[in-house]
Amino acid sequence: MSVISQQYKQKSNCLGIRLETPQESRNSLLTKEDEQKTKENDAMLVEALNGLTFEERQEQQEIVHGVDEMTADESTFIESTLKDLDNILLRTKHGTLYETAESLNPEYVGARAFRIMFLRGNRYDAKASAKQMLTFFEWKEQLFGREKLVKDITMDDLDEDDRACMRAGYVQIPGKDRSNRTILLHLPGLRSFKTLMNELRSRYYIWMTILKSEECQLRGAVVLVYAVGCLKDQKEGVGYMENARLFLALPLHQAAIHVFTDNSAEYIMGNGIIRMFSSKIRARFRIHYGSHMECQYLLPSYGISPKLLPLKTITLQVNMHQHHRWCESCLLNDTSDCPDLGTSQTTMTKYNDDDVLYVAGKKSNNAGNERLRVLVADLSQKYDTGTTEKKRTIVEGMIGEIHKTGGRFLKQNPGSDSDWIEIPVDEARLKITQMFRNHRRRVGALIQGGCLIAGEPLPNDVVFGKTHRSRGSDLMHYLIKARSDEYNSLDRGMKVQVVDAVLERIKGEGGRFLQTAPEHGGWLEVTTEMARIRVSKYFRNNRRKAKKNG
Structure with a gap:
């Protein structure tokens, strides 16, 4: 069994899942020569990992599992x-196509x-960059000819x-x-x-x-090769090495490379391609062997939401609508000279539960929107009292929290009811800042709607704050703990009913809801x-504590 397979068999056992390796699969037809190649590749991967310090290995592991690089x-x-x-280029460019392009x-x-x-x-x-630049122009001349050597390639340059x-x-x-790194999804069954040359130019x-x-x-990109079920390569690996060489000639940082497969041929092919990469890339290369459902369970552990795969769960049919819309947006952006295509301006037809949708109506209550509102409410006090730099750090952290679960910040494409566009990070930052301002105004209005009370709080009153204890506060926390499971299982509308039931119980005991009003030297009864x-x-907060302790 390969080292990589052993690693993920151990990982899957922790999850209650068992991934077969090719040697264990009933459909496996590995020859002794194939097994020997796999062992050699395993030794190469072990050597690459052993060449790193402990800290470097930890860093590579985190990057592979979706933790963003610094x-x-x-x-x-x-x-x-x-x-x-x-x-370096001055010393090495003589007689190269780089020198031709420069002239x-x-x-x-x-x-x-x-x-x-x-x-x-x-x-x-700098040394690796110079070497890659020389190779880059060799490939570009080979693919598009010398007349297009010193221009950006657009859709018009493709036949x-x-x-x-x-x-x-x-x-x-x-x-x-989840770290906001672009995913390069490869579906070999659609080759x-x-x-x-047609394939290489399109790549x-x-x-x-x-x-x-x-x-x-x-940030780089995460390469995801998904060769599972009926999504097997019909070209039988033709041109894989050429594709890999072209990929290495382009200045795209490979944050991680994942190959998911359930058949021996693709497994062997993936092991063969490993040899082409440097030791640094090998440390971030993973091969996963298992069924579609098993691979779906593994994806989130690497920071990738299974919902991003355009595949139907049972039939594995591919929904091509979003990809075709992306191709159309490429053509539009080529003609409009858009500077940021493929990330902030990607058009899509589906959104997932973790996305934040900037739209009116029911869709504004998407789970991602609810999560963002909760973050605003929880962090509002720190934000309101923080410095400009602290406020920016809080907002950046919130954007990171949304991205960690595969969420995006989307708005509707103008003139379309079904298409969505991912907004730039700067725009998302401004919208969150506005949410904090709106929250501050709303809370301020609610406090102003309260009334000052005479005397000290009564035993059955609830005083909001960390230091004040009373029978009313103890009752409130008891009720919250008793109904936490019920609250967590409900949607937003039903959660309000549980909260109102707690409020009514406190009021039924003659209690009020108070907070200190130091500017008035007394206590303020807050609004409902x-x-x-x-x-x-x-x-x-109770739910978070339960998760942390559990």
Whole structure:
């Protein structure tokens, strides 16, 4: 059994799932030669991992499991790194197509953004970036000819067969993982091309399109090859090595590479491709062997929502509508010169429960919207009293919380009732800031609607705060604990009824809901709506504590 298979068999056993390895599968036809190759590849992976320090191994594990890498502060070193890159290119460019391209259009080749893109893809390794730039122009000339060597490739540069290959859907951009990294989904069962050059040109276009996003350059992409069930490669691996070589010639940082399969041929193919990658990439390469349902269970542990796969659960039929819309948006953005295609402007027809939808009506109560409202309510006090930098940190953290579960910030595409567009991070940040302002005004109005009381709180009163204890407060916490399971199982409308029942019980005992009013030197009886907000927050806190302790 391969080391990778052993690792994920152990992982799946923890989840109560068992993934078969090819050797255990009834359909496995591994020869002794195949088994020997698998063992050799396992040894290569072990060597790659053993070459890392403990801290480096931990870091690679976190990256593979969807924990975002710490993005470097470029401003502290980018100028010196660019100079290093220029010096290396000056020594190595003679007689290369890079030198030809530089003579044809020095502005294109020497553009700061173009060079930084290669540095980001190689994590600011100037030597590796220079080597990749030389290879990049060799591939570009081979695919598109010398006349297109020093221009950005657009949809107009693809012929009819190239476009047909792209629309077939072997490579799709379904969304992002929990760390907001673009997912490059490969469905081998949809491979279709007239010639291998058609496939390579379409791959080049897709990969370079997502690199127009600065966020994708910084965070990298997660490559997901899903060869399960009927989604097996009908081309029997033709051109896999050429695809891999082209992929390595482009400045796209591979944050992680996952191959999911349930058949021996794809498993062996995946093991063979490992040899082409550097030791750094091998440390982030994983092969998973199991059925569609087993693989679906594994995806979330790597920060990928199964809902992002455009597949029907039983039949594994592929819904191509979103991919075709993405292809159409590529054409539109090529003509409008959009700078950020493939991330913030990706058009999609489906949203998931974790998405935040900026739309009026019932859809504004999507689970992602509810979660964001809860975060605003919970963090409002820290936000209102924080510095400008602290407020920004809070908002960034909230965006990260939504992304961790596969959520996105979406708005409806103008002129369409069914299509959605993912908004840029800056726009999401502004909208959350506005939510905090609205919450502060609403809470302020509720407090103003309360009334001052004379004297001290009575025993059955509930005083909101961490230090005050009373019979009324004890009763409230008892009721919250007793009804927590019921509250957590209900939707938003029914949860309000549970909260109101707690309020009525307190009032039935003659209790009131109070908070300190230091500016008036006394106590303030809050409105019912404000009491409802506070009790709802206690329910949420109780749920978090239960999860932490459980």
